[in-house]
Amino acid sequence: MMVSLAPGVTFCDVDGSRIFLDLNRDRYFSLGPLADPAFDALVRGRRPSDAERRRLDILAEAGILADLPFGEAPRPCRPVPIDRAPLDEDIAVTFSTMRVATGAIAFRLAKSAYRRRGLPRAWSRFRRSKESRLSALRAGSASELDELAYRFDAIGRMVGSLNHCVPFSLAIASACLAAELKVEVVLGVKLRPFQAHAWAVAGRTLISDRLSTVSQFTPIAIL
Amino acid sequence: MERDNDLIDLGSASVETQGPVFGHKDELIGQNVAGLTDD
Numbered sequence: 001m002m003v004s005l006a007p008g009v010t011f012c013d014v015d016g017s018r019i020f021l022d023l024n025r026d027r028y029f030s031l032g033p034l035a036d037p038a039f040d041a042l043v044r045g046r047r048p049s050d051a052e053r054r055r056l057d058i059l060a061e062a063g064i065l066a067d068l069p070f071g072e073a074p075r076p077c078r079p080v081p082i083d084r085a086p087l088d089e090d091i092a093v094t095f096s097t098m099r100v101a102t103g104a105i106a107f108r109l110a111k112s113a114y115r116r117r118g119l120p121r122a123w124s125r126f127r128r129s130k131e132s133r134l135s136a137l138r139a140g141s142a143s144e145l146d147e148l149a150y151r152f153d154a155i156g157r158m159v160g161s162l163n164h165c166v167p168f169s170l171a172i173a174s175a176c177l178a179a180e181l182k183v184e185v186v187l188g189v190k191l192r193p194f195q196a197h198a199w200a201v202a203g204r205t206l207i208s209d210r211l212s213t214v215s216q217f218t219p220i221a222i223l
Numbered sequence: 224m225e226r227d228n229d230l231i232d233l234g235s236a237s238v239e240t241q242g243p244v245f246g247h248k249d250e251l252i253g254q255n256v257a258g259l260t261d262d
Contacts, residue, residue: 031229035230
């Protein structure tokens with residue numbers, strides 16, 4: 001048995017502070033001054049003191065940690081490397097009105113579903129959709145990803161994507177899955193002040209955003 | 224009560240459903256978050 005993060009709980013280090021996301025409970029949180037060193041012992045594989053062990057028991061009771069038979073020591077969310085962002089380039093891309101219209105409808109539906117059901121449901125729905133197609137997914141060509149990035153940029157301006165980064169990222173990622181392209185949706189956080197953001201990356205290409213926006217955020221969960 | 228000191232709530236991850244925080248807005252979301260900073 002190994003004390004691990006409970007399923008659905010992820011974390012990242014931001015400027016020396018650990019930020020956690022509990023997807024099942026729909027909360028961002030941090031650890032207090034006594035719990036954080038205890039958690040640090042787990043991360044570093046150090047034997048916790050008796051006092052730290054009591055803190056870890058409290059985190060387990062709170063559903064943050066779990067004793068899992070094949071669990072791993074807690075590790076922060078991995079980085080998501082980005083080599084290019086088409087929206088930062090001056091590319092002439094053409095797309096059909098029909099494809100803009102279908103994308104706009106998909107984004108509107110994603111916004112509406114997200115408003116009603118929140119992140120946990122939207123995340124698990126996208127997970128199921130991705131898992132059902134996993135074996136068919138391939139890396140997208142540069143021209144395919146350029147078309148997606150610029151088409152959804154136009155859709156975002158038309159439908160309104162500001163402050164709707166989660167449904168926007170899920171909509172463009174779902175369009176990737178429909179085209180059998182590999183894609184990841186990333187949730188990221190920053191401090192001073194605390195903010196969260198979501199974006200979509202296909203391979204190493206940022207397709208939902210500009211690099212200057214996402215580079216401020218540290219990934220905390222990837223799907 | 225110990226649990227309350229050990230977990231500092233930073234807010235809902237679905238804040239688009241609850242308030243204008245998730246996204247680009249430059250706002251603090253609570254007193255506890257201010258406590259995270261060195262300010």
